[in-house]
Every structure is written in structure tokens, then in C-alpha cells.
Amino acid sequence: TPRPRIIAVDGPAASGKGTLARRLARHFGFGYLDTGLLYRAVGLRVLRAGKDLGDEAAAIAAAGAVTAAELADPELRSGPTGNAASAVAKIPGVRQALFDLQRRFAAHPTDDRGRPLLGAVIDGRDIGTVICPDAPVKLFVNASLETRAKRRHKELLERGEAIIYARVLEDIERRDEQDRSRSVAPMAKAPDAFEIDTTGLDADGAFAAALAFIGSRLD
Template sequence: MIIAIDGPAASGKGTLARRLARHFGLNHLDTGLLYRAVGQRLRAAGLDPADEAAAVRMAETLDPTGLDPEALSGSAVGEAASVVAAIPAVRAALLDLQRRFAHTPPGAVLDGRDIGTVVCPDAEVKLFVTASAETRARRRHVDDLRIDPATAFETVLADIQKRDDRDSSREVAPLAAAEDAAVLDTTDLDAEGAFRAAVALVEEAMALK
């Protein structure tokens, strides 16, 4: 079974994906970490994330095992990830890796921005997890404060809105809900409520197969 989870930044899709994978006994891949890793490698090398040739080289040599979510957190890395994710050749370099992972038994939960539309359009279950920009910014602000206590909420909100615009307007694999995806709005849900709602949606989708 493949469960595809898409949604904008800080919508809660990553937390949901990890819990769903444990609940249903599936593998899990946070595809956003792949782009974050490429972006971070570019930043660490002093390179511009918009440098297509360098970004493609980083993507082609990326080892997806052992990626550290904590080391790849923060708005600066997220911004770099959003830039490299808009480069078609980078997406192509990482696409096959994601598909191989998804089809490895017993199946997988993948979360990202184009899983149900591009990476795994054949997924048995597709969820689109969203929340208001203000709610997502508050969630991201809490994380960013651990890294930089001086981070302003307004800065995080502006970053979220800029990323939303870039992700939804890029020419290749724009952020969008698949036509057959169930939409889960987590604006007014805590982590437990979102998880229960997601499990119900997965079970409902599987019952119809």
C-alpha cells in the first residue's frame, strides 16, 4: 500500500506521515528532506541554491539514508529547499529514488508537495493536508525560536506566504491536491485530532478499493 500525503509548509503532513507509517506498518519517506538536504549542501558549500548545475550535482550524489531532520530544520534551509525544488532537473534527479522507495514492500507513506500528482499518482490513498497560513506560521515560529530566539513571527509568516506562492506557481510539479485526494484541514486540530482524522480517511479510502 502506498499513502501519498501532500500539503504546504508546516501543515502537519510530516508528523501525520510518520504516525500513519507506524500505525499501518509501512515505510516512511519525508521527501521534503531530500530537497532540504540538497539546499543545505549548497549553502554549506557557499553556493547559490538557484545555481542549477550545482543543485543537480548535489541531488545526483545525495544519499537518502540517515538524513537528520533536526539538522535540516529552520526557515533558512526551508527557503533553500523551496528554491532547488523549483528546478526541473533537480526534481527529475530525485524522482526515481522516491518511486523506488514507494514500491519497496510492504509499501510506504510519502509526504511532500507532489506525491499524489507526480511521484505516486497510483497511490491507493491520497491525502492533502492543509491549514491557514497564520496557523502554519505559528507552528513554524515555535520551531524557529529554538534555533534563533530573535526570530519574528512576521518574518516566518512572510516566508510561509512566499513559499506557498513559489510552490503553487512553479512550472514543474506545482503544489496542488490530486483530484482524488481527501483534503484534511488541520487549522483547528491538534496533533492527536489530526491523526485520528487521517486514520479515518485512510481506512475509508481502503474500504472503497
């Protein structure tokens, strides 16, 4: 059997990586894994257990217990859960506990009914650098801090969260800094990744830029 074709998509919070990744997965008929949801699920488990986010043993146990079934919980998309995700994501044991699950999806991508597919789009912070360093296509999606904060603020308001723009901007800035500076698997653009700045691009524009880069790289 041929090696699965992998598109690795990394980038900071609310840059548009999920929107692009989903669209690429649909276009190519590939599976899609949003790895941010895994870290969000760990953070949410720790919060719901009433544990401190710095409690490494609690976070590692939570990471070991995460299942695919809980990734549909709407609470995973909340602002507090995003901040909790970043806090637990810097714990090496948490990343290690989620590693096999991600590698398995990359090696045997499936659709949401578990049927095998020829490739996968995986998005996160360390996909091109750590999870799939051999991916034939790596994208790094970015946008200005203000653009990203505006987008996320709109989403959180639509979810019914009462939060002001300045607070969203502050949360995203702190989370980016934490994700960039941690010692294990920091957020980074792989040297061979193609950067797409979506500051002035809508979803169609980002998709077109990605397709132009992908060209024949998946053949």
C-alpha cells in the same frame, strides 16, 4: 508479491503533514519517507558549497549526490534551509535527480534498517500528483497561513533560531507561492485526495480524520 500499499500525503509548509504521516506509518507498520528532507538536503549542500541558489548546475549536481545518511542532519530543519529547498525545488533537473530514489522507496518500502515492509507513507508536495499518482490513499493536509506560521515559529524558537513571527509568516507565504506556481510538479491537491484542514485540529484529530477516510481503502 503484492503491490506496496501507499499513502501519499501532500500539503503546504507546517500544515502538519509530517506529524500525520509519521503517525500513520507507525499505525500501519509502513515505511516513511519525508521527501521535503531530500530538497532540504540539496539546498543545504548548495549553501554549504557557497554557490548561488539559482546555480542550476550546482543544484543538480548536489541532487545527484544526496544520500540517505545525510537526512539526519539537524541543520536540514532550519529556516534558511527551508527557503533554500524551495528555491532548488523549482529546477526541473533537481526534481528529476530525486525522482528515482522516491519511486524506489514507493516500490520497495523499507524500515530504517533496510528491512522490507508492506507499504509506505510518503509526504511532500507532489506525491499524489507526480510521484505516486496511483496511490490508493491520498491526503492533502492544510491549515490557515497564520496557524502554520505560529507552529513553525514555535519550532524554530525551540531550535534556538532567533526569528520573529512576522518573518516566519513572510517566508512561509513566499515559499507556498513559489511551490504552487512553479512549472514542474507544483504543489497541488490531487483530484482524488481527501483534504484535512488542521487549523482547529491537533495531531490526534488529524489522525482520526485520516483513519476515517482510509477505512478499507488499503485492503
